[in-house]
Amino acid sequence: MVKIEGERCYLRTLVESDAKSLAELLTYNKYFWATYEPLHEEEYYTEEAQFKKILESIHLMRANREYSFGIFTKDRKYLIGHISLYAIKRLPYSSAFIGYSMDERFTRKGITSESVKLVTRFGFESVKLHRIEAYVSPKNEGSIRVLENANYTREGLLRELLYINGKWEDHYMYSMLQNEND
Template sequence: MNLLFEGQTCYLRSLAVEDAEEMVQLLLRNREYWSVYEPRHRDSYFSASVQREKIRESIYQARENREYSVGIFEHNTNKLIGHISVYSVKRMPFLSALIGYSIDKVYVGKGIATEAVNLMTVFGFEQLRLHRVEAYVSPDNVGSIRVLEKTGFRQEGLLKSFLYINGEWKDHFYYSVIEEEF
């Protein structure tokens, strides 16, 4: 399933194996920036061969209706500036999935993440027929909290010692939006 969603500030499209090198460049540019809120990766992760394999896996996961990962691209340049996924898709009786995203540090604060989250949430509700979309976010990640709240997500609770990042267990807020409220 090749996905393409047009927005005002960006567009989202399924990644192809040919995007692996550009993905490596995005990851390298943001290696330190993203490591504050995400687990660190081994050096091999930042190679075209590993990224090609991850893209192949995401294509397979989409075919199996488990996960939909797409690149976030800048309109003017067609440059890859982030990625976003709807993953852990659960069918009845849940009809839910998680959403996760990362934006190139140069493009933060420009409304791109908000638009990307909105586009993928619409996809979740309208195409995947989900009832609920959920997200985890670090209490320190004020920008990401703002993105979720601007797109209609509400905080439901705090998950204690939830994710192991940079040698310590970190708490995360649990956010969700329900179909009727979106």
């Protein structure tokens, strides 16, 4: 288990006992997040499905291929979001993607920006990555602010990158290199 203490939040890799809280978080934010990511089949929002996803993420973490963190309130009582360092590739790439979602009730509090900075630092210092990338919808102004607050650089527009709820959507590509990390 990886634990990271922040000023506004506490991050730790998800474990099997988080399945119920994760399913509740996903269900509560289903339509809020659906603006920028696909809606899933109803089964996806169940505790059983999330239990399986957590088991898969633990397996991938052991193989150093993915780190899936829960974002918890500072007092560690409530799961309020999730953030992952995923699709980890070794040389010649030495890169990964970062992705995150925050409970609607906890947006605009700086918690997501702090979480991105913490996981980015973890990626460079502990996982020894050279580059971390992120995709973000041009419509998602909040997520663009998060990445820019974390000092990620917009590299360009990827046309019709993701199929979201019946429509192909463009996404910006953001990145940070190891030598650019604070």
